[in-house]
Amino acid sequence: xxxxxxxxxxxxxxxxxxxxxxxxxxxxxxxxxxxxxxxxxxxxxxxxxxxxxxxxxxxxxxxxxxxxxxxxxxxxxxxxxxxxxxxxxxxxxxxxxxxxxxxxxxxxxxxxxxxxxxxxxxxxxxxxxxxxxxxxxxxxxxxxxxxxxxxxxxxxxxxxxxxxxxxxxxxxxxxxxxxxxxxxxxxxxxxxxxxxxxxxxxxxxxxxxxxxxxxxxxxxxxxxxxxxxxxxxxxxxxxxxxxxxxxxxxxxxxxxxxxxxxxxxxxxxxxxxxxxxxxxxxxxxxxxxxxxxxxxxxxxxxxxxxxxxxxxxxxxxxxxxxxxxxxxxxxxx
Amino acid sequence: xxxxxxxxxxxxxxxxxxxxxxxxxxxxxxxxxxxxxxxxxxxxxxxxxxxxxxxxxxxxxxxxxxxxxxxxxxxxxxxxxxxxxxxxxxxxxxxxxxxxxxxxxxxxxxxxxxxxxxxxxxxxxxxxxxxxxxxxxxxxxxxxxxxxxxxxxxxxxxxxxxxxxxxxxxxxxxxxxxxxxxxxxxxxxxxxxxxxxxxxxxxxxxxxxxxxxxxxxxxxxxxxxxxxxxxxxxxxxxxxxxxxxxxxxxxxxxxxxxxxxxxxxxxxxxxxxxxxxxxxxxxxxxxxxxxxxxxxxxxxxxxxxxxx
Numbered sequence: 263x264x265x266x267x268x269x270x271x272x273x274x275x276x277x278x279x280x281x282x283x284x285x286x287x288x289x290x291x292x293x294x295x296x297x298x299x300x301x302x303x304x305x306x307x308x309x310x311x312x313x314x315x316x317x318x319x320x321x322x323x324x325x326x327x328x329x330x331x332x333x334x335x336x337x338x339x340x341x342x343x344x345x346x347x348x349x350x351x352x353x354x355x356x357x358x359x360x361x362x363x364x365x366x367x368x369x370x371x372x373x374x375x376x377x378x379x380x381x382x383x384x385x386x387x388x389x390x391x392x393x394x395x396x397x398x399x400x401x402x403x404x405x406x407x408x409x410x411x412x413x414x415x416x417x418x419x420x421x422x423x424x425x426x427x428x429x430x431x432x433x434x435x436x437x438x439x440x441x442x443x444x445x446x447x448x449x450x451x452x453x454x455x456x457x458x459x460x461x462x463x464x465x466x467x468x469x470x471x472x473x474x475x476x477x478x479x480x481x482x483x484x485x486x487x488x489x490x491x492x493x494x495x496x497x498x499x500x501x502x503x504x505x506x507x508x509x510x511x512x513x514x515x516x517x518x519x520x521x522x523x524x525x526x527x528x529x530x531x532x533x534x535x536x537x538x539x540x541x542x543x544x545x546x547x548x549x550x551x552x553x554x555x556x557x558x559x560x561x562x563x564x565x566x567x568x569x570x571x572x573x574x575x576x577x578x579x580x581x582x583x584x585x586x587x588x589x590x591x592x593x594x595x
Numbered sequence: 596x597x598x599x600x601x602x603x604x605x606x607x608x609x610x611x612x613x614x615x616x617x618x619x620x621x622x623x624x625x626x627x628x629x630x631x632x633x634x635x636x637x638x639x640x641x642x643x644x645x646x647x648x649x650x651x652x653x654x655x656x657x658x659x660x661x662x663x664x665x666x667x668x669x670x671x672x673x674x675x676x677x678x679x680x681x682x683x684x685x686x687x688x689x690x691x692x693x694x695x696x697x698x699x700x701x702x703x704x705x706x707x708x709x710x711x712x713x714x715x716x717x718x719x720x721x722x723x724x725x726x727x728x729x730x731x732x733x734x735x736x737x738x739x740x741x742x743x744x745x746x747x748x749x750x751x752x753x754x755x756x757x758x759x760x761x762x763x764x765x766x767x768x769x770x771x772x773x774x775x776x777x778x779x780x781x782x783x784x785x786x787x788x789x790x791x792x793x794x795x796x797x798x799x800x801x802x803x804x805x806x807x808x809x810x811x812x813x814x815x816x817x818x819x820x821x822x823x824x825x826x827x828x829x830x831x832x833x834x835x836x837x838x839x840x841x842x843x844x845x846x847x848x849x850x851x852x853x854x855x856x857x858x859x860x861x862x863x864x865x866x867x868x869x870x871x872x873x874x875x876x877x878x879x880x881x882x883x884x885x886x887x888x889x890x891x892x893x894x895x896x897x898x899x900x901x902x903x
Contacts, residue, residue: 313853316785317746317804317862321850349788352765374792375753377761402792577793584748584802588866591837 265509267479269303270296270496271457272525273329274345276487277309278550279533282322289329292524294336296484299516301496303341303366306330309489309550310581311370312344312359313351318584319550326355327362334363339511341365345396347581348378353385360389368424369415370396372579373403376411383418394455394479395420398580401431401546405443412444422453422479425472428550428580430461430490430543437468441475455479458494460486461543463535465494466502473508484521487529490549491539497521531556541567545574554583558590569593597624598898599664601656603680604671605630605637607757608695611875612669612887613641618874620891622898626661629653653680667691667894673759674698674766681718691897692718693890697763697770703778706892707731707825714900719893722774723767724882725749725786727889728801728833732865733779735822740810743858745781747771747803750789752796755880764788781805783855799881800836803865806850806858812841815863829892830885832870832878840864 273289284292289306296304306329308314308322315322322329326344334342343366344359356367367386369379379395386393395415400408412423425432425440432440437456444454456472458465458481469480482499486492497517503510531553538556542549547570555573559566572589600616600623602609609628616623628641633650641648649655656662668684670677670692677698684692694701701718704710708731713719721727729747736742749771760767768786775784791797816839826833842862844850849859869881876883 313785315851315853316787317806317850317864318748318787318802321852323851325851325853327853348764349768349790352768354765354769372790372792375761375790377758378764378790381762381765577791577797579789579791579793581787581789582748582750582791584804584866585750585800587840587864588800588802588837591866 264478265511266473266503267302268510268512269305269343269479269481270301270483271305271481271493272296272483272487274305274307275309275489275493276483277322278489278553279487279529279531281320281553282308282315284323284329286324286328286331288528290333290336292520293333295516295520295524297337297340299513299520300511301340302511303343304337305343305345306333307344311346311351312355327358330359330362330364341392343367345370346382347371348382349581353382356382356386357389360391366392366394368394368396370398370426373397373399373408373411376414379415380418383415383420387419393420395423396426396457397424398426398428399548400425400427400440401429401436405439408440409443409447413447416448416452420452422455423448424455424457424479426457427459427468428548429546430459430465430549431546432468434464434467434471437471438475441472441477445476453478455481457481459489459543459549460491460493460535461539461549465492466498469494469499470502484517484525486533487525488533490542490552491535492533538566541570545571547574548578548580550580551583551586554586558586562590562594564590564593597622598666599624599626599661600667600669600894601627601629601665602669602671603629603653603656605632605635605641606671606759607755607876607883608886609671610637610640611883612671612890613637613646614874615887615891617644620895622895626665627656627659629656653683657683665690667693667897669693669695669890671695674763685717693893694718694720695886695890697723697766699770699773703774704893705730705778706829706889706896707822708734708778710893710896714897721886721890721893723771724886725767725788725801726771726774727885728867728869729803730774730779731822731826732803732819733775733781733805735818736805736807736815736863737780739814739818740807740861742779742781742805742807743860744783744806744852744855745775745779745803746785747775747801748787748789749882750791750797750800751882752799752879753790753792754796755876755882756790783852796879798879799869801867801869803867805863806844807861807863809861819865830869830888832872832881832884834868835865836868837866
């Protein structure tokens with residue numbers, strides 16, 4: 263079996279639970295620790311991708327450029343990567359990141375809107391980057407239709423296409439069905455990736471299932487640091503891979519130490535499965551909505567879970583954070 | 596006598612504009628509907644409504660017997676195609692171009708904000724659907740206080756985004772951001788567009804956030820409401836969906852705006868809903884409606900200003 267490619271998202275998805283407030287010193291310290299612990303790729307950006315800093319998604323403590331500056335020079339093994347959402351960031355942002363040493367990028371769209379990424383996938387390939395297509399909220403599309411979206415990204419030039427369970431709502435069979443649908447329709451040379459959220463406590467299990475059915479690029483983050491109940495916790499995933507005797511490049515103990523000593527103390531809101539984060543997975547809501555919904559609930563005297571359920575009922579997708587206050591205002595009318 | 600116009604582009608936007616002019620305009624007459632796909636629904640509709648059509652693009656338009664009498668050309672193709680089309684059309688100094696693509700060749704025009712600035716321009720650009728919806732609000736706030744930053748989120752139904760929009764998302768964000776700065780008068784503009792595939796399709800929503808100097812909230816409210824009424828004159832489905840919200844961002848806890856630096860002051864949040872008139876696409880497609888309504892209003896005002 264091909265060694266899985268482990269991509270860390272502590273410094274991108276992990277921005278969400280702390281409202282994008284890493285300092286550049288923290289980012290550098292963590293990037294170096296992750297590199298020395300052997301992860302294959304380190305993703306750095308605002309939680310909503312490059313240029314995500316905004317009233318809608320929250321302003322960062324630093325700009326993307328401050329976070330990225332001087333990182334690539336420090337890496338000895340890991341590839342420096344980033345992420346963009348078409349409709350938020352543009353090719354101009356990506357070119358700037360490329361000039362700062364970013365070698366790989368994920369272009370993220372909602373699971374039915376792959377064609378809005380063609381411009382950026384082609385553009386990133388032209389820049390000579392490794393490119394992943396990132397189909398978010400994968401539970402909102404059937405395996406067959408999701409695979410057709412993956413095909414659009416592949417045809418645009420993506421080296422890898424991801425099943426991205428942004429709501430942490432997929433069950434194990436749902437993951438298996440989607441990966442198998444990808445395998446059926448994509449070229450053998452196109453890699454398949456998996457990005458999980460832990461809202462139903464399935465982050466690691468779903469990542470393993472995806473790998474067993476053909477996914478070769480696995481996302482994870484230290485302590486699970488990520489939106490909602492977090493991502494697949496990296497140190498746990500590596501421990502499981504060790505037990506399964508699957509070879510990889512990571513050092514478990516270094517990851518455990520960095521997770522516990524550096525990352526966990528940063529969490530102002532615990533990253534865990536609790537009533538609110540479970541509600542994200544149960545209702546199928548974009549995990550990044552969590553903190554925005556908790557703030558709106560507090561401000562307008564509502565129950566977070568009720569807001570999340572209403573967002574799901576209205577079919578809100580990633581990027582519609584502005585609609586959380588709008589929904590709350592409708593609810594108190 | 597009605598002024599003769601041509602529409603280049605037989606997709607969603609061109610066809611919706613065709614219907615609006617045919618049904619309601621007292622001063623405009625569509626003398627040519629131009630596409631590049633002879634099988635397109637837009638051209639078929641035009642033919643059924645006895646509008647002369649041509650399926651060989653702008654080159655074909657110049658060969659049409661109607662061409663001489665046409666005074667206004669609407670371009671509803673794509674930013675790239677517009678550059679080609681304009682190269683051809685600009686040779687004719689008696690024609691005006693109203694550009695509905697995000698090509699940004701001519702000055703930006705939002706009827707409720709700056710029509711009178713560009714009555715003489717040979718080519719005017721209608722920014723984007725999101726720009727038409729949100730720039731009036733930013734401009735209304737700028738009329739009262741200095742706006743440091745204007746951010747807008749346009750959420751549109753997936754079904755209302757045609758292939759041109761989908762292939763050119765960057766042009767949307769860049770053109771809208773520049774429009775927020777140039778016409779909205781924000782020091783820095785930012786635009787976000789979201790496509791939502793929900794069924795039944797969701798009505799277009801636009802949210803405007805500005806960060807300005809502290810100012811008289813009641814004056815800001817009044818200015819926004821007055822501007823909404825101005826837009827409603829040509830887009831009846833344009834509405835404030837919530838009360839206007841204010842939050843103070845203190846100097847002790849400023850926000851870091853990429854490309855601008857640290858800023859504090861008054862945050863104003865405006866939630867808009869744009870229900871379409873249901874001409875070519877159903878009512879959810881407010882994005883289509885506001886674009887074509889703004890283009891039609893521009894042409895009609897142009898005719899009026901030329902005649903007087």
